[in-house]
Amino acid sequence: MKIIYSSHIGKFLDILKVSSVCIWTLIAFSCDFLDVVPDNVQTIEHAFSNSTEAEKYLFSCYSRLPSNASENGNVGFFGADEAWLPEDLDERVVNKDAWSIAKGYQNINRPYHSAWNSDRSANGYFIGLRLCNTFLENIQNESIVRDLELDRRSRWIGEALFLKAYYHYLLLRMYGPIPLIDKNIPVYASPEGVRVKRVPVDECVDYIAKLLDQAYEKLPASISRPTTELGRVTKTIALAAKAKLYLLAASPLFNGNSDYSNFRNKDGELLVNTEYDATKWERAVIAIRAAIDAAEEDGAKLFYFENTSQISMTDESITKMSIRNAICDPWNKEIVWGNSNSRADRIQQICMAALRDDYSYDAYFAQMAAPLKMVEKFYTKNGVPITEDKYLAQNYIQYETLRTATQDESINIQPNEQTARLHFDREPRFYADLAFDRSAWLMYDIPSKSDKEPYWVKCRLGELGAGVIQGRYSATGYFVKKLVNWESTFTQSSQRKVYPWPEIRLADLYLMYAEALNEWKNVPDDDVYYYIDEVRKRAGLKGVVESWTDYSTNPSKPTTKDGMREIIQRERCIELAFEGHRFWDLRRWKTANSELNQPIEGWDISQKEPRAYYQKRTLYMQEFIAPRDYLWPIPEKDLRVNTDLVQNPGWQ
Known part of the structure; x- marks a missing residue:
């Protein structure tokens, strides 16, 4: 069986494969995944003996990024309600880790998809942080890697700072308040020195944003050598990551969530600010706008398919190909x-x-x-929900x-x-x-x-x-x-x-911007409509206001903040469907407890005749327990090792 890869992936992936093998020789573990630096001095000295070896170590830092194209690595594929699997699933093809979360089997003894300790299909982000810190400690010392030019050194530092920020962000998204791993803890630290505690969410956000700002100053504006470097981070990517960070911080999960009023460290420190702060939406608006401007300046635009094949296509088919290829066309302008x-x-x-x-x-x-x-x-052909379409609902x-x-x-x-x-x-x-x-x-x-x-x-x-x-x-x-x-x-x-x-693709940023603007303003305006309408236009639909005015039984819905919120959330569900975003959106919106307590249904696939086949059957009744299931549990054994850590609410 032959597999074709895009030529742009090239050298970067080859080095990543080699570097991933080297990770375990570069890391010495103790009883706690947070507590030590690699202590094999000869190995570290070799890793930074010259620029070629140092670059391999940098790519090892990249290697802990989430495997979101993987059926097992992307928890969003099967961890919520977007997709379901056969009950007689052959786990040699797809394992059941993320699906077990969707079925309500998450636990504290050995959590599914546990990025805290790199278990059950999850990449270890704390391992990534340790790699980044080791890289920065060495590469920031100009007496080390003497053959490395200043501009490349500066760029590599920017890349490592970005990755350090992004791994913190991914942990924040999963666990809420987390320990901040600014520096690696040395092997000679006292027992008390390795017992790090969790930091309040707002402080985590500020710390990650600061790292992203530092990275931005050192990163290139764009990739100048696409045949070998596509996938490495740029200024635009740093801005887009900051936009996602601030959107998460402004969303209901971490902005005014009274469910966390007793979520505290052992010293009584409150870990999530339960007072709603509208300025967080303003901060998100500014960050997302900056990311969109940078992306468009760098040539990003929504993907539109041009039929250069020998297949005859109608305009409607070309529209559908635009939608499909926005994901599947390698390195297209929307990405x-x-x-x-x-x-x-x-x-x-x-x-x-x-x-x-x-x-x-x-x-x-x-x-x-x-x-x-x-x-x-999905909408009707008129661009409104099937229950609202005044011509088709019946x-x-x-x-x-x-x-x-x-x-x-x-x-x-x-x-x-x-x-x-x-x-x-x-x-x-x-x-x-x-x-x-x-x-x-x-x-x-x-x-x-x-x-x-x-x-x-x-x-x-x-x-x-x-x-x-x-x-x-x-x-x-x-x-x-x-x-x-x-x-x-x-x-x-x-x-x-x-x-x-x-x-990250441009359509995601557009919908993020519409969401943040809508939450920040008292009533939606033309800017809110513009960015969601751009996404709808590529999908072959009219704008929100026109569609709801002409076809909906609730024509005033787009004119209110609450109505637009519902529209924007549904638009994200449709436009980003099956990419893994819904899993995280339902959590940050605090709507998972309603969406994930519904039955999973399908047709009766055991039937041959159409009238029998097209009968609804329930495959599973999902159960989502709030507020417990909004955050991952910290593995119980890690709480025993580090007694300064507190468990997430509902998992005690």
């Missing part, structure tokens, strides 16, 4: 930060359905299944009702075939992101060379798309098309076009 250390390879297999009978069983798994609740989130009351597709609907649904009413008259993102029984799936290798005769998904009992191998099928009847590069193939000689994971 503000592509993570070269995490490449979308196996996740394509896990999303892919059987479209041809010559597909290899080892090339596709079809396991990433969208629940019905996510299907319902059609969706009994959306299991069958309808036969016409020839005019062939770019979305197979003509003369029956499928659920829920699948008709939906927005382009619905058809771009999802596939379902009798839906179209456009790929580069379609024999017809026309979008009017694409591949058709057929997944009722006994059909090709239903799967024949245990645990390799869609549990709900829906497939995630969005993450599959349309140029990949899945036959015996399959060639997957692998792309770097889009860690």
